[in-house]
Amino acid sequence: MSAHAGDFDVAIVGASIAGCTAARLFALRGARVALIERQPALDAYKTVCTHFIQSSATPTIEKLGLAPLLDARGAVHNSIDMWTRYSGWVGLSDGEAPYGYSITRRTLDPILRKLAADTPGVELMAGQTAVGLVGNGRPVGVRIEDRARTQREVSSRLVVAADGRDSKLARLAPVPGRVKPHGRFFYFAYWRGLRPFTTRSRVWLLDPDCAYTFPMEDDLTVALVAPHRDRLPEFRSDLHGSYRRMLSSLPDAPRLGTASLESKLLGKLELPNVFRRAARPGLAFVGDAAMSADPVWGVGCGWALQSADWLVEETADALGGGSELDAALERYQRVHRRRLLPHYLMTSDFASGRPINPLEGRLFRAVARDTVLRRAFEQVGSRRRSPARLLDPRVLVRLTARKTDALSDRRRSAAAA
Ligand SMILES: Cc1cc2nc3c(=O)[nH]c(=O)nc-3n(C[C@H](O)[C@H](O)[C@H](O)COP(=O)(O)OP(=O)(O)OC[C@H]3O[C@@H](n4cnc5c(N)ncnc54)[C@H](O)[C@@H]3O)c2cc1C
Structure with a gap:
């Protein structure tokens, strides 16, 4: 994994949630990492975000060593109640489910960036914008430009695009995304x-x-x-x-x-849902650069943490380069797709602004009445489990049972009338 002087194992573009997570976790595995960020200020933060981090990302927050830093700053251990006209309020009590973190990006981003920059092996290049990919076809580095418009090349075995929703690297590569329009503002x-x-x-x-x-x-x-x-x-x-x-x-x-x-x-006003293939030879996408989802569900920050974690897990031992690395990238791409595509299809369908359908109405009613269904619903909503959890026969049986109860109740009242 050792690099030539001036070369890196990994060049990561974007030092926000996904990029800083990937940088620290790669470096903790012994890699030499260039972390390239166009914002010059170390305490820069994303303003357009409401920063509810789902409990699915808590294991990554702990692995990073971030949890005690967030706790020291007063982060809320979050839990959620949901209201629909079918269910009234539904939610699990505090302590009944694992918690996530709620902390403003003004607090979170500088803490996470400093944690990443202070990790031995990470070189933070702040105030540098990625303007090109180096190499024909398979990237072998990134061309960066400073504020005086001076350009230079950073060479690496792996390039990671953590450059957010309008990923420039995706356009340069090019790796187009599948887009679904958003029906709300x-x-x-x-x-x-x-x-x-x-x-x-x-x-x-x-x-x-x-x-x-x-x-x-x-x-x-x-x-x-x-x-x-x-x-x-x-x-x-x-x-x-x-x-x-x-x-x-x-x-x-x-x-x-x-x-x-x-x-x-x-x-x-405009927040299209975008899903793209999360890797190709020599290049990986993490966070919003790989998938930009509907904010209504408070999911993007958690998935930025988790996708970076999955990438490092799959590729850190293969950074020697060549076919082993590309096979590892393909594995990461499959993990990303398996874990996130079902959630993406569900949330982007709802993001169209369509009305709640009768099946969902029935589900919300049943969730309000049945603790087992409520737990399954919470596992999917917090993104710890796939939406397929709701198709588990033990869950479906309870939905059907409730429907049968309701039908027989109606039949009983009709007979009594
Ligand atoms: C209205 C709204 C509300 C939201 N609320 C929530 C919520 O409650 N919970 C939640 O989990 N998610 C929420 N999100 C989503 C969340 O903000 C994103 O999913 C998250 O910021 C993604 O992190 P990221 O690291 O992938 O990208 P970003 O945070 O977008 O970071 C990208 C980084 O790349 C840098 N960069 C870009 N281009 C270049 C370049 N060419 N060269 C160098 N650097 C570059 C940028 O400066 C930036 O630092 C919300 C989003 C919106 C729009």
């Missing part, structure tokens, strides 16, 4: 002192609109609304008023009156 802001006080996150599936509140460190709560696209003209005519009215009209709405607004209103 997003506005959110930060509040302090939102009452009633809770550390539990809440999501409202209003059919077709959505909303959520995610409590974070320092009594901050990020409150987001995601109306259907049809409502964009109405929203735009009075942005702040529409945002406040929608939040205040939610069932069991948080009280805005006594809370202070701690940020401007942030918006994101």
